[in-house]
Amino acid sequence: MKAAEDKAAVEAAVRVFNPSGRSAFVIVCDHASNHIPTELGTLGLGPEALVSHIAWDPGAIEVARILAERLDATLVESCVSRLVADCNRPYDAPDLVLERSEMTAVPGNADLSAKDRERRIKLAHKPFHDCIAQVVSDRLEHGWATRLVAIHSFTPVFMGVARPWQVGVIHDEDMTLAHPVMEALAAEKQINVGDNEPYSPADRVYYTLDRHARSLGLEAVMIEIRNDEIRTEAGQSSWGNRLAAIFDGIAGHAQNENKEIENREGGTIQPGAGGVRRQTVGR
Numbered sequence: 001m002k003a004a005e006d007k008a009a010v011e012a013a014v015r016v017f018n019p020s021g022r023s024a025f026v027i028v029c030d031h032a033s034n035h036i037p038t039e040l041g042t043l044g045l046g047p048e049a050l051v052s053h054i055a056w057d058p059g060a061i062e063v064a065r066i067l068a069e070r071l072d073a074t075l076v077e078s079c080v081s082r083l084v085a086d087c088n089r090p091y092d093a094p095d096l097v098l099e100r101s102e103m104t105a106v107p108g109n110a111d112l113s114a115k116d117r118e119r120r121i122k123l124a125h126k127p128f129h130d131c132i133a134q135v136v137s138d139r140l141e142h143g144w145a146t147r148l149v150a151i152h153s154f155t156p157v158f159m160g161v162a163r164p165w166q167v168g169v170i171h172d173e174d175m176t177l178a179h180p181v182m183e184a185l186a187a188e189k190q191i192n193v194g195d196n197e198p199y200s201p202a203d204r205v206y207y208t209l210d211r212h213a214r215s216l217g218l219e220a221v222m223i224e225i226r227n228d229e230i231r232t233e234a235g236q237s238s239w240g241n242r243l244a245a246i247f248d249g250i251a252g253h254a255q256n257e258n259k260e261i262e263n264r265e266g267g268t269i270q271p272g273a274g275g276v277r278r279q280t281v282g283r
């Protein structure tokens with residue numbers, strides 16, 4: 001019984017939306033859900049905290065689904081709250097399981113043993129990353145162009161400080177995707193775009209893309225939308241459609257670049273070359 005329960009919990013930790021999506025983009029949503037597995041109760045938190053941004057990225061999954069639908073892209077979403085274990089942090093990060101998130105103490109996360117941490121990883125982190133790894137490796141085996149886009153949302157005020165950007169584009173040294181996305185967003189006059197704001201990879205918030213894109217030489221970009229922009233269905237739809245139009249434009253470019261590779265290399269696209277990354281960044 002225990003083993004069956006365990007299997008069910010792991011299977012419930014991740015969901016793939018549109019698994020046969022034909023877009024070069026694969027969307028990932030680390031903080032899609034505020035669900036806490038039953039065995040952990042409420043982590044000692046009240047109902048208000050459990051629906052706040054400390055538990056998940058409000059609005060992010062709705063935007064990600066619209067984007068995936070519009071692009072015909074595969075979307076991998078975590079179904080477990082970041083309070084259980086943050087999927088966008090390395091295993092050994094001190095903030096993998098937060099004892100205090102912003103100004104809220106999380107009693108159920110206090111003084112975890114190594115075994116407890118391992119359980120958290122098993123319930124949230126590992127299934128999500130195993131799933132992305134599988135989706136990406138299947139695509140590369142088929143020689144399909146693959147570029148990762150992570151969708152997040154951030155709180156308008158953090159530790160009492162207001163954030164002016166409606167959207168942030170988070171990227172590493174490879175700007176192939178980030179640059180056209182930022183340009184397109186900045187072209188809309190009413191949008192204040194953060195370049196590696198409110199976070200940057202230096203804040204250790206780039207784990208998922210580091211692991212599944214950068215390590216394989218695939219292009220990637222992380223989009224952070226301020227959550228007051230996507231509180232309503234209208235806001236989610238507006239951002240989902242705006243991003244879809246932008247990524248749609250970039251996908252057009254990618255196909256042209258793919259053709260060049262095809263011509264140069266005599267009709268074959270090597271697995272991994274589909275990412276159309278022309279230079280390797282230092283690790």
Ligand SMILES: [Zn+2]
Nearest residue numbers: 031057152153
């Ligand atoms: Zn997030």
